[in-house]
Amino acid sequence: MTASASALFDETAARARAEGRLILTEEESKSILQEQGIQVTMPTLASSADEAASAAENIGYPVVMKVSSREITHKSDVGGVKLGIADADAARAAYDEIVASAKAAEPSAAIDGVTVQSQAPGGGVEVIVGMTRDHQFGPVIMFGLGGIAVEVLQDVAFRIAPLTKRDAGAIVREIKGYPLLTGHRATQAVDLEALEGVIGAVSAFVSETSGVAEMDLNPVLAYADGTIAVDARIVLTAD
Amino acid sequence: MDATRKANLDRAFNPQVIAVVGDKKITDYMWLKSVRDAKAKVVSVQIDENEIPGILEMGFENYPSLADVPGQVDYVIVAVPRPVAPRIVKDAIDVGAGAAALFTSGFAETGEEQGVQLQDALTQMTHEANFNLVGPNCMCLYHSKTGIRNSADQWIGEGGDIGFMSNSGTHATSFVMRARNNGLFPLKSISMGNSISVDQGDWLEYLGDDPEVKSIGMYVEGTRDGRKFFEALRDVAARKPVVIWKGGQTREGARAAASHTGHLASDMALWDAMIRQTGAIRVDTQDELMDAFKALHFMKPFTGNRMGIVAQTGGQSVLVSDAFGREGLTVPDLTQESYDILEPIVTVVGGSYKNPLDVSGSLTSIERGREMLDTLAADTNTDIIVIEASIGFISRRLERQGKTMDDLIDMFKEFQESTDKPFGVIATWNQDEAALAEFRIKIADRGVAVFPSFQDAARAIRRLREYYVTQAELAAGSQGPWRSRRRGRRH
Numbered sequence: 001m002t003a004s005a006s007a008l009f010d011e012t013a014a015r016a017r018a019e020g021r022l023i024l025t026e027e028e029s030k031s032i033l034q035e036q037g038i039q040v041t042m043p044t045l046a047s048s049a050d051e052a053a054s055a056a057e058n059i060g061y062p063v064v065m066k067v068s069s070r071e072i073t074h075k076s077d078v079g080g081v082k083l084g085i086a087d088a089d090a091a092r093a094a095y096d097e098i099v100a101s102a103k104a105a106e107p108s109a110a111i112d113g114v115t116v117q118s119q120a121p122g123g124g125v126e127v128i129v130g131m132t133r134d135h136q137f138g139p140v141i142m143f144g145l146g147g148i149a150v151e152v153l154q155d156v157a158f159r160i161a162p163l164t165k166r167d168a169g170a171i172v173r174e175i176k177g178y179p180l181l182t183g184h185r186a187t188q189a190v191d192l193e194a195l196e197g198v199i200g201a202v203s204a205f206v207s208e209t210s211g212v213a214e215m216d217l218n219p220v221l222a223y224a225d226g227t228i229a230v231d232a233r234i235v236l237t238a239d
Numbered sequence: 240m241d242a243t244r245k246a247n248l249d250r251a252f253n254p255q256v257i258a259v260v261g262d263k264k265i266t267d268y269m270w271l272k273s274v275r276d277a278k279a280k281v282v283s284v285q286i287d288e289n290e291i292p293g294i295l296e297m298g299f300e301n302y303p304s305l306a307d308v309p310g311q312v313d314y315v316i317v318a319v320p321r322p323v324a325p326r327i328v329k330d331a332i333d334v335g336a337g338a339a340a341l342f343t344s345g346f347a348e349t350g351e352e353q354g355v356q357l358q359d360a361l362t363q364m365t366h367e368a369n370f371n372l373v374g375p376n377c378m379c380l381y382h383s384k385t386g387i388r389n390s391a392d393q394w395i396g397e398g399g400d401i402g403f404m405s406n407s408g409t410h411a412t413s414f415v416m417r418a419r420n421n422g423l424f425p426l427k428s429i430s431m432g433n434s435i436s437v438d439q440g441d442w443l444e445y446l447g448d449d450p451e452v453k454s455i456g457m458y459v460e461g462t463r464d465g466r467k468f469f470e471a472l473r474d475v476a477a478r479k480p481v482v483i484w485k486g487g488q489t490r491e492g493a494r495a496a497a498s499h500t501g502h503l504a505s506d507m508a509l510w511d512a513m514i515r516q517t518g519a520i521r522v523d524t525q526d527e528l529m530d531a532f533k534a535l536h537f538m539k540p541f542t543g544n545r546m547g548i549v550a551q552t553g554g555q556s557v558l559v560s561d562a563f564g565r566e567g568l569t570v571p572d573l574t575q576e577s578y579d580i581l582e583p584i585v586t587v588v589g590g591s592y593k594n595p596l597d598v599s600g601s602l603t604s605i606e607r608g609r610e611m612l613d614t615l616a617a618d619t620n621t622d623i624i625v626i627e628a629s630i631g632f633i634s635r636r637l638e639r640q641g642k643t644m645d646d647l648i649d650m651f652k653e654f655q656e657s658t659d660k661p662f663g664v665i666a667t668w669n670q671d672e673a674a675l676a677e678f679r680i681k682i683a684d685r686g687v688a689v690f691p692s693f694q695d696a697a698r699a700i701r702r703l704r705e706y707y708v709t710q711a712e713l714a715a716g717s718q719g720p721w722r723s724r725r726r727g728r729r730h
Contacts (some may be wrong), residue, residue, distance in 0.1 A: 005723070014504070019434055023497060024559065027550070035724065037723070045486060048542075073497075094599065100308050105274035124460075128499060128500070130498055130499060130500025130501075131500055132498060132500045132501040132504045133495065134465065134504055134509055135463075136462060136463075136465030136466075136506075137465035137466060137467075137469060137508070137513070138465070138466050138681065140504055140512065141305070141562055142499075142500040142503060142504065144503075150499050150503075151499065154503060156503050156508075157508075157509050157512070158504060158509055158511070158512035159512050159515075159516055160469055160509065160513055160516060162720030162721060163567065163720065163721050164516075164716070164719065164720060165716065165721065166712060166716050167516055167721075168721060170515065188514055201721075201723065202722050204720070204722050204723040205723065207720060208722075213497075213499040213500065213502060214496060214501045216496055216498040216499050216500055218499060232499075235497045235498060235501075
């Protein structure tokens with residue numbers, strides 16, 4: 001792990017543990033991954049409708065807005081995610097709707113506000129890159145089709161960390177959905193080297209540090225010219 | 240495992256004195272009988288007055304304790320009741336045995352408190368003494384060269400070259416028996432039992448370092464130290480083939496996970512990952528284990544996937560192509576040169592000189608069969624040659640020519656030696672199952688890979704191909720871990 005990613009992880013983990021949390025927020029998780037060299041859509045926290053609009057103006061449209069609460073882990077289940085927000089008025093309206101909807105669904109949850117982030121361009125293939133710490137093997141890395149496909153199809157492959165270059169290449173090619181990555185009909189082949197780079201960076205990160213129990217980058221959008229992790233979650237070990 | 244432990248294990252596998260503690264009439268003195276043909280002095284330790292006469296009758300010396308046995312004891316087999324076991328293991332440590340194998344069961348595998356406590360005591364005792372305990376709850380050690388066995392029914396003799404290790408005593412024992420019936424020569428078979436002192440990683444490393452072990456097989460249900468096992472496997476699989484048969488494949492790990500990754504990381508998914516990373520060979524049944532070893536030991540190495548096939552009938556031709564196709568192997572067109580040779584010799588109406596050769600009635604003689612195989616082997620479009628031999632079909636014709644199935648098997652052997660391409664025989668169904676079994680054993684005894692069905696042959700060949708391809712990839716690339724690239728802060 002890079003020195004800055006390491007420092008940021010330690011600092012973030014210590015703060016989260018002090019607050020009694022083992023699950024890092026999307027913002028925290030993405031900041032660490034960004035330091036590790038992984039492209040992410042970085043969220044900006046807004047605590048009012050006006051702040052949301054101004055953040056959206058800065059980022060550029062379209063944007064995605066998500067409820068920010070350390071007590072809500074499944075944001076879309078509480079109506080806490082809105083996509084395709086195209087202007088400042090829509091951002092203001094989305095802020096109010098998200099907060100109202102999350103409060104209605106989880107009245108006891110403390111809500112920090114709403115995050116605003118760039119909406120990744122269309123045309124990418126959704127994949128998942130993940131890690132978990134196995135009781136026998138220690139850190140292991142997973143790759144597969146992402147988004148909701150991971151829940152429905154479970155088209156995934158594993159490697160025990162640390163991965164070699166060959167492992168990163170092989171894990172991508174092992175899944176049944178691999179042809180979706182190499183281009184079919186009108187779609188372009190994705191940048192496999194960049195994708196393997198994300199897998200390698202996650203492997204390096206978890207192999208060179210302790211304290212991460214689980215991690216999902218889901219989805220990572222894979223394009224013809226690079227990748228963007230649009231959601232991410234790092235879970236800390238209980239000890 | 241340190242050098243002392245390793246040297247002590249060597250001493251136990253090559254003993255001068257073997258002591259069997261607590262063998263009984265009710266089990267037909269199974270442990271004394273298992274080692275009575277060993278190239279070692281075998282003595283009994285037994286204090287039960289009712290058991291001693293039977294032991295003396297068999298001609299063994301009997302002593303009241305291990306400490307009373309004259310000379311250095313190298314290998315101790317312990318078959319005493321559970322409560323006494325720790326004391327006997329302590330004695331084995333005190334007399335400086337190379338290893339003790341504890342047949343006695345009733346430890347942590349029971350899940351009950353007393354068993355767990357006794358196992359903990361044994362673990363502590365053996366760790367403190369840096370002592371090699373095999374088991375508990377195991378069928379001990381087998382070494383064909385020195386004649387120590389898991390069971391008196393096992394073959395012993397010279398020429399063994401396969402090492403096997405097993406979580407299950409049944410499979411440690413039966414591997415040896417089945418391997419011999421498949422033309423293979425086991426060297427060492429280890430029943431690991433609860434493996435509290437010498438664990439899976441240690442055994443793998445031990446077999447990996449044994450220069451007489453050419454290939455390694457294992458039946459495993461799990462490993463306490465997966466990281467150590469992974470490192471050992473990566474090291475050993477790069478040097479010699481390792482075939483892994485994993486039991487408990489559908490067992491769900493108890494995982495309370497907050498991520499998709501954590502939910503999906505099943506035990507088998509991770510074993511499968513490890514096998515792919517290290518270039519080991521996965522099998523799922525004991526039959527597949529045997530097929531993999533036959534292919535490893537008898538077939539020449541290959542990385543190609545193009546089959547050249549001789550089948551007996553049209554119906555079989557279709558099925559054999561299906562079977563190989565399902566495993567990602569191809570059955571290509573042959574060169575015109577081959578067709579020119581084959582057309583005049585595959586003459587029966589309805590037969591085909593295309594690949595697979597549907598020889599129907601055209602396999603009229605052993606020479607004709609050899610000609611077909613030679614043509615397939617010489618063809619530049621093939622990588623692997625197999626022939627279907629359904630014996631009822633062929634044997635009647637051979638009989639009329641005054642030939643036997645042995646002559647046919649000789650031809651297989653001669654053909655195999657004449658070509659660089661890997662070769663296998665598929666001995667399919669026959670009305671006479673006993674004759675079929677004999678035919679298969681005879682082929683295997685000549686060192687020719689024989690498979691019971693198209694599917695089995697196709698699966699074994701696919702797995703071996705993956706193995707050779709992976710090994711080539713591993714050898715070609717630098718295999719260092721992926722490291723972080725240093726980068727500046729982005730602002």
